[in-house]
Amino acid sequence: MRLTLFILLITASFLITAKPLVLPNLPEPVTNNAVAQVTTSQGDYFISFMGLGVNKTYKDVHNKVWALKLGEKQWQAKTSVPASLPLSERLASIAVGVGPYAYVFGGYTVASDHQEISSPDVYRYDVVNDTYKALPAMPVPVDDSVALVYKQRYIYLVSGWHNAGNVNLVQVYDIKTNSWQQASPFLGKPVFGQAGAIVDNNLLVCDGVIVQPQLLKRRTYQGIAQCLKGIIDEGNPLKIDWQLVDHPMGQGRYRMASAVVNKQMVFIGGSTNPYNFNGMGYNGVAAPATAEIWLFNPNTNSWQVKLGSHAKSMDHRGLLNYKNKLIIVGGMDDHQQVTNAVINISIDNTKSN
Numbered sequence: 442m443r444l445t446l447f448i449l450l451i452t453a454s455f456l457i458t459a460k461p462l463v464l465p466n467l468p469e470p471v472t473n474n475a476v477a478q479v480t481t482s483q484g485d486y487f488i489s490f491m492g493l494g495v496n497k498t499y500k501d502v503h504n505k506v507w508a509l510k511l512g513e514k515q516w517q518a519k520t521s522v523p524a525s526l527p528l529s530e531r532l533a534s535i536a537v538g539v540g541p542y543a544y545v546f547g548g549y550t551v552a553s554d555h556q557e558i559s560s561p562d563v564y565r566y567d568v569v570n571d572t573y574k575a576l577p578a579m580p581v582p583v584d585d586s587v588a589l590v591y592k593q594r595y596i597y598l599v600s601g602w603h604n605a606g607n608v609n610l611v612q613v614y615d616i617k618t619n620s621w622q623q624a625s626p627f628l629g630k631p632v633f634g635q636a637g638a639i640v641d642n643n644l645l646v647c648d649g650v651i652v653q654p655q656l657l658k659r660r661t662y663q664g665i666a667q668c669l670k671g672i673i674d675e676g677n678p679l680k681i682d683w684q685l686v687d688h689p690m691g692q693g694r695y696r697m698a699s700a701v702v703n704k705q706m707v708f709i710g711g712s713t714n715p716y717n718f719n720g721m722g723y724n725g726v727a728a729p730a731t732a733e734i735w736l737f738n739p740n741t742n743s744w745q746v747k748l749g750s751h752a753k754s755m756d757h758r759g760l761l762n763y764k765n766k767l768i769i770v771g772g773m774d775d776h777q778q779v780t781n782a783v784i785n786i787s788i789d790n791t792k793s794n
Contacts, residue, residue: 464768465515467507467781470495471771473696473718475536476759477543479568485511486568487761488543489770490522490536495779497719499551502530508568511763520571525562525578526550532718533584533602533633534560535758539593539616542567544576546598546614549584551718559584559604563614580621581610587637587699589644595678599637599646599671600627606652607631611671613679628683629669634715636699638706643739644671645686645706648693650715662723664715666693670739689735689744695728698760698769702788707767708735709786710754720756720777730755730775734788751786 467489474492478485487509494501506519522545523529534548543566549557561578579598586601596614600607609631611624632649639645647668653661666688674680694711701707716728730753736745753775761768769784 464783464785465509466783467771468516468518470779470781471505472497472756472773472779473532474758474771475534475545475548476761476770477536477538477545478761478763479538479541479543481541481569483510483569485763487511487763487768487770488519488536488538488566488568489516490543490545490566491531491534491548492758492771493532493718493779497777497779499553499555502532502551502718504530506566519568520573522564522566523562523573523575524560526558526560528552528558531560531584533758535586535588535598537588537590537596537759539590539596541569544588544596544614544616546588546596547579547582547584547586547601549602557604559602576614577619577621580612580623581608583608583610583612585633585635585649585696587635587646589637589639591639591642591673591678597624597639597644599644600629600631600633600635600649602633607633611681622679624679625671625681625683627669629667629685630665632665632667634695636694636697636708636711638699638701638708638737640701640704640706640739642673642675644673644681645669645737645739646671647688647699647708648695648697648711650695662715664693664695664713666691668737670742686737686742687744689737689746690733694731696756696758698754698757698767698772700760700762700767702762702765702767704738704740706737706739707760707788708737709733709749709760709767709769710757710772712755720773727777728755729753730773734786736788747788749786751784752782754780754784
């Protein structure tokens with residue numbers, strides 16, 4: 442049966458506003474940073490891991506960590522993320538919070554000769570004690586992937602980049618057994634820089650960049666408009682039924698921020714022009730940022746597209762949710778400038794046009 446698609450183009454003045462919730466900015470600008478939220482006995486925390494500094498060269502890749510205890514007035518510097526590779530600084534890692542811990546996966550290092558290596562590292566971070574525990578390495582190291590948590594136990598890494606190309610793997614880390622398994626492969630075109638979210642046993646993974654072969658010349662990188670819904674078998678967490686979903690815009694986005702609010706999957710920002718880590722498109726044109734917000738209802742398989750009043754942004758590795766307000770931490774603006782801004786966006790789902 443064809444999936445239904447409802448697109449509502451709604452002005453920001455009706456539905457999306459920057460509410461007066463005030464959160465402190467990061468201590469310094471950072472983009473491509475992995476973000477996570479954890480709930481501990483000491484309170485709730487936002488955490489930013491690694492990323493790229495303001496000058497956007499290989500020298501500005503770092504492994505710094507900042508944490509904000511919600512209710513406090515400033516972020517605190519924490520112990521940098523350790524590494525098994527010679528270079529500890531990295532980009533395009535991904536992090537998720539499960540209970541009191543943040544789980545940090547992969548990323549890639551950038552050498553002075555611009556050689557890039559995907560990191561196999563996985564760490565569990567305890568923000569209260571500021572300590573890391575090394576976990577079993579990813580079977581296939583990936584960066585620019587998505588990490589989705591199911592039943593507060595299974596963490597799914599869907600597709601992503603491995604050293605020289607994209608993979609179609611769905612690698613599953615089991616917190617309870619501290620082990621890795623492979624789930625049903627991703628049936629879309631393998632991508633990096635995609636975004637994803639999970640509601641109950643429904644995954645949704647959208648867009649990213651594919652590797653395009655060329656006739657007798659070097660391959661190119663090309664954005665793709667694709668959304669796939671994965672339904673996890675409730676009796677077998679490694680079995681996923683992947684189904685195509687109509688795309689909300691017909692034009693893909695690269696490095697959107699994504700999360701869940703009110704049982705809807707939310708995708709914010711990103712760029713229509715895939716780019717290198719400095720914000721310059723692979724086609725030689727500076728990448729623009731967007732402010733659109735997409736919401737997907739997994740029960741009706743329907744979309745809403747809203748025009749946000751917040752600043753355009755891109756280069757995100759996650760999106761946080763605080764009392765149904767969506768929080769963007771760092772990233773790049775529409776002029777490819779790295780920012781230290783912490784932006785909150787409130788989505789009012791009670792009105793429609």
